[in-house]
Each structure stands twice: as C-alpha cells, then as structure tokens.
Amino acid sequence: MSYTLQKPYTDKQRADFIVKYNHNQGLRIENIDGNLFALEKDEIIKDGEAIKNPDYELEQSLARKEVFEREFFETSLGWIRRKVSMKDGSTKDFLSDLLLPIKAGLELGQSVEIITYMQPDFTQEYTTEYIISLQERKIATPDFIQECLMQTVADFNGGESDLTTGDEV
Numbered sequence: 001m002s003y004t005l006q007k008p009y010t011d012k013q014r015a016d017f018i019v020k021y022n023h024n025q026g027l028r029i030e031n032i033d034g035n036l037f038a039l040e041k042d043e044i045i046k047d048g049e050a051i052k053n054p055d056y057e058l059e060q061s062l063a064r065k066e067v068f069e070r071e072f073f074e075t076s077l078g079w080i081r082r083k084v085s086m087k088d089g090s091t092k093d094f095l096s097d098l099l100l101p102i103k104a105g106l107e108l109g110q111s112v113e114i115i116t117y118m119q120p121d122f123t124q125e126y127t128t129e130y131i132i133s134l135q136e137r138k139i140a141t142p143d144f145i146q147e148c149l150m151q152t153v154a155d156f157n158g159g160e161s162d163l164t165t166g167d168e169v
Contacts, residue, residue, distance in 0.1 A: 002043050002050030003027070005036040061122040068120060075147045077138045078116025095152045103145045112140040 005017040014036065021027040021038030030037045032045050039045070042056040053059070072079040084092050092098055105112040118134045120126070 002040065003038040004050070005038075007034040009036075057123065064120070064122040064126045067126060068122070072117060073151050074119075075116070075144055075151075077114070077141070077144050078136055079119060080114070080116060080148070084115075095148060095155070099145070099148050099152070102140050106140060106142060106145065113137050114140050114144075 003017075003021055005013065009017075017036055017038070018029055022029045025038070027038040027040060030039060030045060032048065035048075037045055037050055039050055042053050043050050044053040045051075068079075071083070072081055074080075080094055082094055084094050084098060086092055102112050102114065114137070116136050116138050117131065118136065120130065120134055124130060
C-alpha cells in the first residue's frame, strides 16, 4: 500500500514521512513533482498515482537471471559457480584457483568430482537454499576443462572468444 505526502509540506513533515515509511517500513520513496510517494516494491507511479507495476514479475525474473549469469557460467556439465565456498570456509575463484588443479588431477588419471548447478526457475525467489537445491555432482571431463579455459579467455577479453585464434566470435 502506498502513501503520499502532497506539497506543500514542511521540512519536518518531509523528514517524518521518510523516517516513517522508508526507514521504519522499508518502502521506496519517490519525489514526483514535489509530492512524495512511499511505494511497495511492486508499485510504480503512473499519471501521478501509485499503481501495481504490471511488469513487476517479469522485471524480477530478468533481474534474477542477470544476477545468476554474473555469478555462474554455463558448461556442458551444467552451470558452475564462479566463487566457490570450500569446506574450510574459505572462498576460491573457480577459474583462477581451482581449474588448474582439476586439470592436473584429470591428467594424472584421477576422477575429479565437481559441483554443477541446474539453471533456476527465475520466477522463484533467488535464495541460498533454492540455489543449493539445484546442485548436482558431476565428474570433470577434458571437454569441461576446455570449456572453462574458453570461459577464462572470454572473461579476459570481455566477451566470447575463440581460444584457438583469440578472435572474438
């Protein structure tokens, strides 16, 4: 539910409005033509009135997808988390800290298990518990290593790249 403080108002009324609705209730404050609106996260101002944003769910899905694709990269085995939490509580970068040891293990004939993720349903809330539920354990392959190396090159170049020639695709 939105609230409005219409002009004219005093500095004290303005401050009280912001404290009550933003600081205490977490509503978003917007100033439209000098009138202050305290809005829920799914509300927008249209023609000077607060309304439910008809595109809110789509916008949230797209925002969740953007966050996911920034924190993970896709391989043939599944999505890989870029920042990996280790059992000892430390955090490692998958591509710069873990890829070469995984590659070395494969070259030594070891079976190296990695954690991949299924792509989430972006219409659902993006929580830690939900992301953990998408985990799958897979065995690393030479093709997987090649894909990760290509991702490293793409990250370095700021876009997709052909690992063999260095050309942008």
